[in-house]
Amino acid sequence: MQNLPGPLKLVVEQLSSLPGIGPKSALRIALTLLKMPMEKASVVGQSILDLRKSLCLCDDCACLAESSPCAICADSTRDDDQLCLVPEWDALLAMEAMGIYKGKYLVLGGLLSPLDGVDPGQLEIDRLRRHLSSGRVHELILALGATLDAESTASYIKNMVETDFHNVNVSRLAQGIPMGGEVKFMDKETLKQSLVHRQKI
Template structure:
């Protein structure tokens, strides 16, 4: 890559830092952008800048949104007694698209993974505790997937809730989700069945 012109090399290096984008894919993308008219390339750059300026994290659920609170948290028709805990925002999107849940959400911001340096203090545990301390939540639904990291996170949260919030039932999505699968990769019917037949943890 060092033999590339400096402006092209810099774009390739930045693109290759994206998930699923290796150096070769980044180079192909950069070369494609070079063929675009100036207006299209500038439009992409401006869209990225606008996204960064206009998106925020909802103070209630930590989901990405254009407003705080987000549309889900500010919807008066949602069931406030149920809180669905997901690891990342894209899992929330999949849950909403499935149309099988009418409660509220909380985005944890990842999963406990000591090998990757992710511990409970790196997650939104404090925000979750704040939500539970309000006293409205009767059921905490863990929609974290079926990976080893998800299991470790579920176990930590279950123990925390049992210790500190006795009136809150902890459930999880039914094990129709294959082991090793993240919620965001599950088809709608499997997700519907998992939510419908969730189990007490």
């Protein structure tokens, strides 16, 4: 990559800093952008800028939205006494795609991962506490996946709820999610069965 012209090298470096994009993929994307007509490339660039300007985090659930509260939190037909905890926004999208869950959500912002330096202070634990303290939530559904980080996060949250929120039942997605599986990658039917047959923990 040393022989790349400066501007191209800069774009490749920026793209390859994104998760899941290595230097070769970044170079292919950058070259594709170069081959585009100027107008189309400008639209791509402007849409990235608009993404940052137009989206915010919902004050209630911490999901990406065009306004706060988001459409789900503002929906008066959603059930306030169920709160589904998901690690990231894409897991929320997977849960919503099933079309059967009618409660509210909270996006945790990741999972506990000591090896990666992610501790409770970097997650939405305080926001979760505020929801549970409201007295409206009677069931906390953990939709965190079945990875080691998900298990340690679930254990941490379960202990917190048992210690501080005695009126809240904690359940988790059940059958169908294999060890190491992430909610966002599950097919709709597997996810649906996991929600319907969730287990108290």
